[in-house]
Amino acid sequence: MSKSTVQTSFEQRLQKEKDLFIPFIMSGDPSPAATVELALTLQESGADILELGVPYSDPLADGPTIQEAAGRALQHGMNLKESIELVPKMRSKGLEIPVVLFTYYNPVLQYGLEQLFQDLREHDIDALLVPDIPLEESVELKEYAHEFGVELISLVAPNSEARIRKIAEQATGFLYCVSSLGVTGERKELSQDISSFLEKVKSYSSVPVAVGFGISTNEQVHLMKQYSDGVIIGSKIIKVINGYHDELVSESARPSALKKVKQEIVELVQ
Amino acid sequence: MSKSTVQTSFEQRLQKEKDLFIPFIMSGDPSPAATVELALTLQESGADILELGVPYSDPLADGPTIQEAAGRALQHGMNLKESIELVPKMRSKGLEIPVVLFTYYNPVLQYGLEQLFQDLREHDIDALLVPDIPLEESVELKEYAHEFGVELISLVAPNSEARIRKIAEQATGFLYCVSSLGVTGERKELSQDISSFLEKVKSYSSVPVAVGFGISTNEQVHLMKQYSDGVIIGSKIIKVINGYHDELVSESARPSALKKVKQEIVELVQ
Amino acid sequence: GRFGEYGGQFVPETLMAPLKEIDESLQAAMEDPSFIEAYHQALKDYSGRPTSFTYADQLSEYLGGAKIYLKREDLNHTGAHKLNNALGQALLAKRMGKEKIIAETGAGQHGVASATVAAKLGLESKVFMGEKDIERQQLNVFRMKLLGAEVIPVSSGNKTLKDATNEAIRFWVANCEDHYYLIGSVVGPHPYPKMVRDFQRVIGDETKDQILAEQGSLPNRIYACVGGGSNAIGMFYPFLEDEVELVGVEAAGKGVDTPEHAATITKGSDGIIHGSKTYLMQDEHGQITEPYSISAGLDYPGIGPEHAYLHASKRVRYESVTDDEALDALQLLSRKEGIIPAIESAHALAQAFKEVKDMDANQSIVINVSGRGDKDMSTIMNVLQEGE
């Protein structure tokens, strides 16, 4: 693990290393302006890290909820560049938690790797998560990440087996543990064997270990927090937001909708 | 040629051996009663031999006009047995010319060969023509024909070539010369080479040589009579008859329709 | 030109000359090694022969009883055994100097095969097809036109195969000087039944080699469907002298006790059809009746005269199978072996499936899969979805 001796912005901004709540929202869903406000609402709701999704035409790792959110965002013309440009707006309104940009690799390639990391840095984005880049394909990204002081978030899955140690040992920022095989989305039951998997991951990792994929109830949140350092919640939050779609789009109705979003999220994670 | 020394009824009834007019009608078209009257009308119009067709479901050698006549007759329930039974009715009304029954071979097989020839004899039918029995398949028919004193009429075609002599030499009754390749039906032009073909046929035949297939105008009739001993007219006559279909079916309108038929036919052959 | 009392040349006088010409040309061709070589070369390089011989392991296990082998005529170019014959006859036509061929077709399979070989050999082709069949088989009509054939609608009679055949013969009578009539099955006047058999026996010849290579012995039984009967005779002929039970399977349509079937041998009687003495379906007056089968290729009121002979001489056993039984067999083969057979071939399969269970595991049978089922998908889809 070749960690920089200088603290990254991610580490600086992360207020704690336990009991983390990491929500996922999709840039531009339901509108760019709403996304900025939603980021602040999530911070107010107790979010420790914000995972900001970039919509993609072919989101291989995502279930229907996030696919549909991406579809809506794409229809509004959202893209990687505009997604990045949302973050300074969030910061100027008071967002202090670390922001992880979540994007598939193809838009990154088109954007240009160096340009991307430079822009991440310049736009106060602290980390990058590319769901279709496994460890073996991440060399180039890692080099840029190191150069620009951006954390590259890794994923580890129950079937990563021999690779769990390798992935966990080189993880930076936090380590994203996939709770079960499959794509993102709500699940009624979470895998039984998750505790031993998480034990193993934690034993190798020097950064917080958060669990994602399928967490959608307060009960699941509490269960997962027992075994890990935090929870990542995506599809459930997208659903909550989509419940107030029209109000969030409307500038006048937005404040009251944000309140209701906050209330639902607090109930989910408290 | 193994001709019986006793004269057959065909020979007895045939009044001349030159300048023959041999019309074809379909039994049961437009009705059995009309067929009987049409036979007499044709005799009055100068017919020397009557060719009486039996309708068949699959008339391979016939063109559309005779196919359709067969179709109409079949719809009225006409069949080989009933066709045979028409002839005594014709005779009782004064028909004196030889009658040739024209039928495909399959109905004959179902009827039974011996039964058929016995019935032909008993019903004053003088000859049989089976268009799908070439010389090579006619052995059995010939034996019965000889036994029952019924003439078996043979066909010969321009492409019979080496077989022309064989067919012509064994012909009985009259020899049916196909004017051109093809099925029955009117033709605008008759084959150019027909005169040399007919010359050849006549040189081998000891019975009258008549020409059929495609004769439909007075001009053609006269042309063919120059080269042969007579003409067989089928499709054209069927058409004339069909022109008065409804009147011929009606008992009251029939006499005047028969007069018109007679007039047209006389104009055709005189 | 006879098979016992069956066969012959019951045709208008005008056809005797062209039939003689074909007979003589055929004999010369069959004795000419260069013709035989060209025929076999075309089968190999163009039609994909030898066709596969597939051990149906899943099906054999599922049904229990004898081992089931499938002769895969479905893998021929254009999807059925039809091409074996069409290629042979078209090569003969070309050798005879004829530049135009005519053919009849029912569902369009032989029409497609004829149009195909005509294209490949640079011949003109006319295909006679009943108006009712043209309506029902628009895709095959289009396929023939794409191959350059002229499709001639036939409006006489019932406007189906029998009438198309009549009309093709009529056209040929008038145009036999420059046209060759390419008959699609072992029917018609001599020498057609013999010729088509000789061009189809490659099926049985290959099968014999293949099963001997596979198990070192001949099969106990062989099954093939019979409409006109060309795939069956092609399969059976090389085994006639062997101790192999041969089973021909006709279409029982909605049942042989209903008026709607095509079980010529089971329910027909002696007669003449399309120039040949054989079994056929007819009424008491000798009028040929219209057959019925879900399978357009078995929907023929006659049967090849050699089959009539093989039935009369008891060398081949003839059975019949209903539409429903054939559909079941089609589905079973699809599901167990990944082969969707033609609905024609499914008749042979159905009879074999009925009988194989009573056989021993050390016995074996061969079923001729005469064609592929792609052409039947619409029909089957409609029937199965109606039944749902």
Add this chain to the structure above:
Amino acid sequence: GRFGEYGGQFVPETLMAPLKEIDESLQAAMEDPSFIEAYHQALKDYSGRPTSFTYADQLSEYLGGAKIYLKREDLNHTGAHKLNNALGQALLAKRMGKEKIIAETGAGQHGVASATVAAKLGLESKVFMGEKDIERQQLNVFRMKLLGAEVIPVSSGNKTLKDATNEAIRFWVANCEDHYYLIGSVVGPHPYPKMVRDFQRVIGDETKDQILAEQGSLPNRIYACVGGGSNAIGMFYPFLEDEVELVGVEAAGKGVDTPEHAATITKGSDGIIHGSKTYLMQDEHGQITEPYSISAGLDYPGIGPEHAYLHASKRVRYESVTDDEALDALQLLSRKEGIIPAIESAHALAQAFKEVKDMDANQSIVINVSGRGDKDMSTIMNVLQEGE
């Protein structure tokens, strides 16, 4: 797992384990003579290989120029080269102890091939298919169901092939423990592009033997169409080290200067699709765009990574052909050779026909007829009749 800079494994972490399992099993299988034998035995006894090698004499004469040979993948069981790969992978799945396979399909050809091999090997199969394609290809959907496959409608994205592939991958991510994902072309993450190529190289291997037997020398050029590119790579691979010009032909749809085409190499750029780095059609933001071609089999926004490499290294020349040119070529082959090719294959034919006239009579070319055109009849009928 790379072809130059192309290929790789750009997949969610969860798929790394099953990909590794496949890679290891594949290596072991390919070194096991009994596996190789079973694969080749199945190709021969079940799929009808070797497929024919046809000298297109009529066409060669008509066009003038080089001799034209056709590799007849249309004669494979189920009508295209697809089965070579499906059989190989299904045998591998069975060897790995997987009893369930999943597959994606566009027009249904690979779906039918997968359902077919699943039936033959006694495996369960699920085929993912876009709802729009299900609507357009009802007969193939029915065919798959008849073969026992479960067809799973995909309603995400544009509801076509790309989305079906995404959905199949998603399902596999969640069910990789007992499911084998049978990819239909030389696309996807390592080891798929290599594996599919190795199961398709039988096309080129046979072609090499056949042309050497025919003329004693290699051809001057070989043409194959390219969608994902499996038939092309299967044909080209054994010739890569030879002095033979190789030409891959993409679908130019309504023209490469319109938005409606599928000419990935001609108009695309580097990127990631379905787990692999390759050329693809995308907008300036890296969103994958929907391709268009009259041919459902070429209508794919990516291309196999090995083709990207062969293009970059200039070993293979890539050209593109419009819908109209392909339709003309389809008609010409039908009329001159009696072979109705798949509209996919017609793209390769069209490019060859353009170029062959400028070649010498002592030169020769081979065109891969990757599939038969039966499946395209409705499409072609509609297009040609509209044009009338």
